[in-house]
Amino acid sequence: MTDTQEKTTVTITVDGKTIEAEPGELLISAAERAGIFIPRFCWHKRMDPVGACRMCLVDIEGSPPIPGSDQRRPQTSCTTVVRDGMVAYTQFSSEQVNEAQKTILELLLINHPLDCPICDRGGECPLQDQTQDYGPAESRFIEPKRRFTKPVPISPLISLDRERCILCYRCTRFCEELSGDVLIGVMDRGPEAFIFPFHTFNGDGHGDGDGHGDHVRGPNAGDIGETFDSYFSGNTVQICPVGALTSTEYRFKARPWDVHNIASTCNLCSSGCSIQIGVRVQDGNVVRFSAATNEDTNEEWLCDKGRYGNAYISSPDRLLHPYARKGNELAAVSWDEAFKIMAEKLAPVIDGSAQAGVLVGESMCDEDAYAAQKFARVALKTNNIDHRLSGGVSAEALPIPSLTYDDILGSDLVVLVSLDAREEVPLLFLRLRIAATKRGLRTAIVNARAVALSEYADARLAPFPGAEAATGAAIAGALGTTLAAGPQALASAAGLRPEDVEAFAAALRAAERPVILLGPQACSTDVTRAWRVVAEAAGARWGWVPRRAGTNGALSAGAHPGLLPGRRLASDEGARTHVAGVWGAEVPSEPGLDGTAMLEKAAAGELAVLWVAGADVIGDGPDSALGRRALEGAQFVVVQDVQSSELLAYADLVLPAAAFVERDGTLTDWEGRRQPVRAAMDPPGAARADYAIFAEAARRCGRPIGCRTIADVHSELDALLDIAPSEPTDGGPVRAEAPRGQADYPLRLLTYRLLYDDGSRIRHTDGIRKVTAQPYVELHPADAQRAGIDDGGDVTVTSANGSLSARARVTADVREGVVFVPWRQWGVSAQALVGAGDPYPSVRVEPA
Numbered sequence: 001m002t003d004t005q006e007k008t009t010v011t012i013t014v015d016g017k018t019i020e021a022e023p024g025e026l027l028i029s030a031a032e033r034a035g036i037f038i039p040r041f042c043w044h045k046r047m048d049p050v051g052a053c054r055m056c057l058v059d060i061e062g063s064p065p066i067p068g069s070d071q072r073r074p075q076t077s078c079t080t081v082v083r084d085g086m087v088a089y090t091q092f093s094s095e096q097v098n099e100a101q102k103t104i105l106e107l108l109l110i111n112h113p114l115d116c117p118i119c120d121r122g123g124e125c126p127l128q129d130q131t132q133d134y135g136p137a138e139s140r141f142i143e144p145k146r147r148f149t150k151p152v153p154i155s156p157l158i159s160l161d162r163e164r165c166i167l168c169y170r171c172t173r174f175c176e177e178l179s180g181d182v183l184i185g186v187m188d189r190g191p192e193a194f195i196f197p198f199h200t201f202n203g204d205g206h207g208d209g210d211g212h213g214d215h216v217r218g219p220n221a222g223d224i225g226e227t228f229d230s231y232f233s234g235n236t237v238q239i240c241p242v243g244a245l246t247s248t249e250y251r252f253k254a255r256p257w258d259v260h261n262i263a264s265t266c267n268l269c270s271s272g273c274s275i276q277i278g279v280r281v282q283d284g285n286v287v288r289f290s291a292a293t294n295e296d297t298n299e300e301w302l303c304d305k306g307r308y309g310n311a312y313i314s315s316p317d318r319l320l321h322p323y324a325r326k327g328n329e330l331a332a333v334s335w336d337e338a339f340k341i342m343a344e345k346l347a348p349v350i351d352g353s354a355q356a357g358v359l360v361g362e363s364m365c366d367e368d369a370y371a372a373q374k375f376a377r378v379a380l381k382t383n384n385i386d387h388r389l390s391g392g393v394s395a396e397a398l399p400i401p402s403l404t405y406d407d408i409l410g411s412d413l414v415v416l417v418s419l420d421a422r423e424e425v426p427l428l429f430l431r432l433r434i435a436a437t438k439r440g441l442r443t444a445i446v447n448a449r450a451v452a453l454s455e456y457a458d459a460r461l462a463p464f465p466g467a468e469a470a471t472g473a474a475i476a477g478a479l480g481t482t483l484a485a486g487p488q489a490l491a492s493a494a495g496l497r498p499e500d501v502e503a504f505a506a507a508l509r510a511a512e513r514p515v516i517l518l519g520p521q522a523c524s525t526d527v528t529r530a531w532r533v534v535a536e537a538a539g540a541r542w543g544w545v546p547r548r549a550g551t552n553g554a555l556s557a558g559a560h561p562g563l564l565p566g567r568r569l570a571s572d573e574g575a576r577t578h579v580a581g582v583w584g585a586e587v588p589s590e591p592g593l594d595g596t597a598m599l600e601k602a603a604a605g606e607l608a609v610l611w612v613a614g615a616d617v618i619g620d621g622p623d624s625a626l627g628r629r630a631l632e633g634a635q636f637v638v639v640q641d642v643q644s645s646e647l648l649a650y651a652d653l654v655l656p657a658a659a660f661v662e663r664d665g666t667l668t669d670w671e672g673r674r675q676p677v678r679a680a681m682d683p684p685g686a687a688r689a690d691y692a693i694f695a696e697a698a699r700r701c702g703r704p705i706g707c708r709t710i711a712d713v714h715s716e717l718d719a720l721l722d723i724a725p726s727e728p729t730d731g732g733p734v735r736a737e738a739p740r741g742q743a744d745y746p747l748r749l750l751t752y753r754l755l756y757d758d759g760s761r762i763r764h765t766d767g768i769r770k771v772t773a774q775p776y777v778e779l780h781p782a783d784a785q786r787a788g789i790d791d792g793g794d795v796t797v798t799s800a801n802g803s804l805s806a807r808a809r810v811t812a813d814v815r816e817g818v819v820f821v822p823w824r825q826w827g828v829s830a831q832a833l834v835g836a837g838d839p840y841p842s843v844r845v846e847p848a
Helices: 027-033 095-108 126-134 170-179 234-239 304-308 335-350 366-379 405-409 426-438 468-478 487-493 498-510 525-538 551-557 573-583 595-603 624-633 690-700 710-721 766-771 781-787
Strands: 010-014 017-021 057-060 087-089 158-160 184-187 194-197 245-247 259-265 274-280 286-291 323-326 329-332 356-360 413-417 442-446 457-461 514-518 541-544 609-613 636-641 653-656 665-668 674-677 747-750 776-779 794-799 802-810 818-820 842-847
Touching: 010 027, 017 027, 057 095, 095 126, 158 234, 170 184, 170 234, 170 426, 234 245, 234 286, 234 304, 259 286, 259 674, 286 304, 304 766, 323 335, 335 609, 335 636, 335 653, 335 690, 356 366, 356 595, 366 551, 366 665, 366 690, 366 710, 405 426, 405 514, 413 468, 413 498, 426 442, 442 498, 457 498, 468 487, 468 498, 468 525, 487 498, 498 525, 514 525, 525 541, 551 665, 573 710, 595 624, 609 690, 776 781, 781 802, 781 842
Parallel strands: 010 087, 356 609, 413 442, 413 514, 442 457, 514 541, 609 636, 636 653, 747 818, 776 802
Antiparallel strands: 010 017, 057 087, 158 245, 184 194, 259 274, 274 286, 323 329, 323 653, 665 674, 747 842, 776 818, 794 802, 794 842
16 A cells, blocks of 8 residues: 555454454444454344443453453443454453453343243344353342233234343334334333333323333233334344244244244245245244345345235135036046146137137246246237236336346435335335435435325425326426427426426436336336436436336246237247247237236137136226126136135136245346245145146147246246347327316325235235224315315215225325325225226215
């Protein structure tokens, strides 16, 4: 290093070992990087240090002496920043530190119960481990320990054993610093202090103070007022260093040494979170899901839906055998008989005298989507294959660039267009919130409703629902690029003031590294084209965030009527020729039907076979009546799924599929990264992986597609994905009309799915069902006043398609002229208001 070069690291010595550390790095972190473990309870690398537990004490040369002693005062390594030349001694080289840590552990164990044999944390407990490694051999404390009523269910998902708490504050700090759900805190002081939900105690915020559990009202201390209802509450259980917080879904189900953990990927949204699937060795059943560390995706966090929302895997509704309709009933049959029936019914399709359609769900693995589209194109000779039941990306909207967390977190302004990340992609929300609060990342929101990140937004536009294209075109106009009518007319069409559009455009123009993220529904051809131009004009990177785990993979695998594997256009003769060469079979050239068109054709009796795999054509589509008519109108209906549903009433053949924990595969997350899915257990009964079902079905039809093993699918799919996708098409001017209200129906409907709803994957998790909000609708105070509606009152929402009743939430979070009705609440769904081709209908709201 020359004299002119600035030193970028500092050199410290720990236990005689020289370590190069980053300026500003904490001593505990630097030592751990060098392989020197310093005991700790309160410190967590992703949260601010507090030095609460004092377990990480070290002896540092130059520290002030202890009064009346020649020894130096020990320092907490979790709050000590390294400095050049620092010399420190840990418990491995300092008897003083070793004795201090023994004392700390002895003090922590004064009131901590020695109930390890019945504690869920026993066997994987940091307090247990560190007491064994660094603690005293025996305790001198003989007085009675403090006692509390236990356990206290502080939410339907979390139980609290207060006497175990060592006040490390990890749980409260996670809520304050990371999730933002400040719902729990410290009650009382001194030896009576404990963690508990807020709004529970006496008017001064304190309990009675006798330490004997009568702080809480109600039987078994269950009446606790506001509960710990956070989408991320399970993370506090995982980072708790003792067994104070435990999961009600896992409590007393297994011991850590009885559990075998398998690394996999969650399939409940497009976040692509890495997880550990805990399988009880003695019976092979899944007993818990926990977050695995993956710095690229979820760091080490998990939302509660991903952690607890998998009870369906072992629910009584699992399909265990194939069924065939015999008369008016479904009867269990063998796989051989099922495939014989299928081959007979598919014969007219195979010989070209009839037509079929295949619909696949958006939670399937990439390999399943690939096998499904190959089955449709090779065995059934049709491009009638789709994963979209409502909206979704059209072939003309592609390509949409891929973004990563690094792109987003390295930007200086993130624009979220019709994306409620907390509800739709929760780990994306969590990482954005952490970046906003800890690193000052600025956000801008385009949404008719205030979302969880709106409080951090530097700019916000609230257009009418469905006006994303008009809004993008107006912003592009303000940036100097004309896409349709003038910016003022576009702003008016979207329900925006021109000056607000100008201010939003100015914020984009001022950013050096802006990023634009389109939400799950903001992916139509006009919307993507408009915001592509905005991105080009502002020098921004842009991308799309699907909600479902399998959406990106389905697009890449070609489970789309207009796309082949690799997202190449099915209308491209060169792409068809290339794919046909790989397959050794001709690829059909006739344009395929999308999901809605297939249902309409089936409803008209013009589709001989409707094959529905993992897709709910009744509950997920905008028109449930169309889904039912399609199932009734198709001559032969195959339902291939993990669990039973309303669709079975219409099925002629039912094929049981394996859940994602029962097979290998991959899932492509919102970033475009293919994440591994690994089998943690065998499928129950006769269930099989979806790709294997399609492969055998094709073989029985006399048109084999390969894909018999996961390795087969991998090799084909990998080769086809390693091709540049088709170039974007120029569709001319953007159609930027925005839907508006009518005289009889003056308001516009906004709807999308919340994280917790009546979804087929989570309805079996009792804890999640209990924390799901009662059915509600949101409307602006001005609209409520005009309609004579009070906050909390029962209302009826009506459109030309139908009506529903729910409780009103009067809030300025939703823009004037708009009513927000969550999709598929328990017993109430916006589906009643929406018709095919009309995702944002005009509605009116009246007192019930």
